[in-house]
Amino acid sequence: MSFKSFLFPVILSISAFGLLSCSGATTKKGTVGVERQQMLLISEAEMQKGAEQAYGEILAEAKKNKTLNTDPIMVKRIRTVADRLIPQTKIFREDAPSWNWEVNLLKSDQLNAWCMPGGKIAFYTGIITELKLTDAEIAAIMGHEISHALREHGRERASQALVSQVGLTALSLITGMEGAAMDASSMVVQTTFLLPNSRTHETEADRMGVELAARAGYSPYAAVSVWQKMAKISKDAPPEFLSTHPSNETRIEDLKRYAKKVEPLYQNAKKP
Template sequence: MKKRYFWTISLLILPLLALIGCSAQTTKQGSVGIERQQMLLVSEQEMQQGADQAYREVLAEAEKNHALNTDPKELKRLRTIASRLVPQTKIYREDAPDWQWEVNLLKSDELNAWCMPGGKIAFYTGIIDTLQLTDDEIAAIMGHEMAHALREHSRERASQQMVSQAGLTALSILTGIQGPALDASNLVMQTTFLLPNSRTHETEADRMGVELAARAGYDPYAAVSVWEKMGKLSKDAPPEFLSTHPSNATRVDDLKKYAAMVEPLYQQAKKNPPKPAKIVSQPNP
């Protein structure tokens, strides 16, 4: 009996271990030099399909609570900024400008913003109002969140979950206790709202974000002012947006360094404004 369990578990785990050895670079390096191999076991298509479903669920819940796109002027501002950022994503991924990018505004006091796989963006009114964000600062935050999607950080964390799930499956064979099943929508929800980004993910998003903003004609140094504002609010307990990577001197110094690196791109974009993309205007469920 024990030998049978051993071979069963081996058949489950050994192929997965082989896959773990496989890695990929999901984006080009850009001017800021992003270069890191990632373990990606979950397919890109699966993550994007899961994101589509998860995003609709979030929008439907917001609409039900009369919290979806309640400020047309602010929503237009967000989508205008996104329309300038989206074309710049080609610097990192050729296919990204053709994603079905969507931007929506959720009424909430929460200081938060995010971008699901495939370009599904949400900004909360709390982060805009509390920090009194300028267009440049919104571009800094939006570029940071878009970078998470471009770099497929959710897919990477979902793959890590897949490895953990395989371990639970093997354990359930031995114990008879079934672990929870994870579908793509649940994976996206978890990686967006529950599973924290690593410091490596945050640093990559910071650096890519300032380049996207600069290429779109937004001041890359605005990222510095955003985190300085955040830092003042997070002396006791960091807001949700900073829960895994609080603003500190190291982060601000890194942003200053990379903002200086991409400033020539910003000056060039100011002289020759890039052509904006079309952002989905009516994605309500």
């Protein structure tokens, strides 16, 4: 077989991935108007299955280390917020309220919270205590993290990684290098903890998050106060052009604008 005839199927397969990449948006626009074509080469079911496994392993480790749900009052707070937010996810995805949602608290000094595919949520005690979060501010953070799951940003990043891996696989076929495929669980772990969200992903989650909070009856301006608090403790953060995340200043201004846009939803949700 000639080099040219060997390379052609590889190029063709990579091109096929490119043709499949524009599969539309994972969510409806909502009031905030989030709309963008996404590359989704990995199935939603595979990502959710991986999340189930990864989340289970994290909880098992936390239970073993006696760091799982150690503060009943704090656990009740985050689960109460979740109970109000989850029904609102139907605005963006009709299937989301029926996901197998889980909400747990991990004892850690880290200022962190996340939501894996399929609604697997974790809050760290550090972010609640260090920032002295109100329930509305918890809703702002949780709404943001839920929005990453609704928008399937992890699946999108895993798909981008897969495209890169296909390119490496093609190179390995040509050069003799070995390649390795990620299983679903490791893909979820990488996209949750290792691969950073892009500025686009963060902005989408910010905007969708304020809408979820507003519809649940939490002030959307709480997202602004969260990032004002974050700005105070992250003075040494790199400038925006060196970061994958928007700068605190850019983020706060965008949140103010979109909080104002969804304020009528908040006022309507407060009515008896």
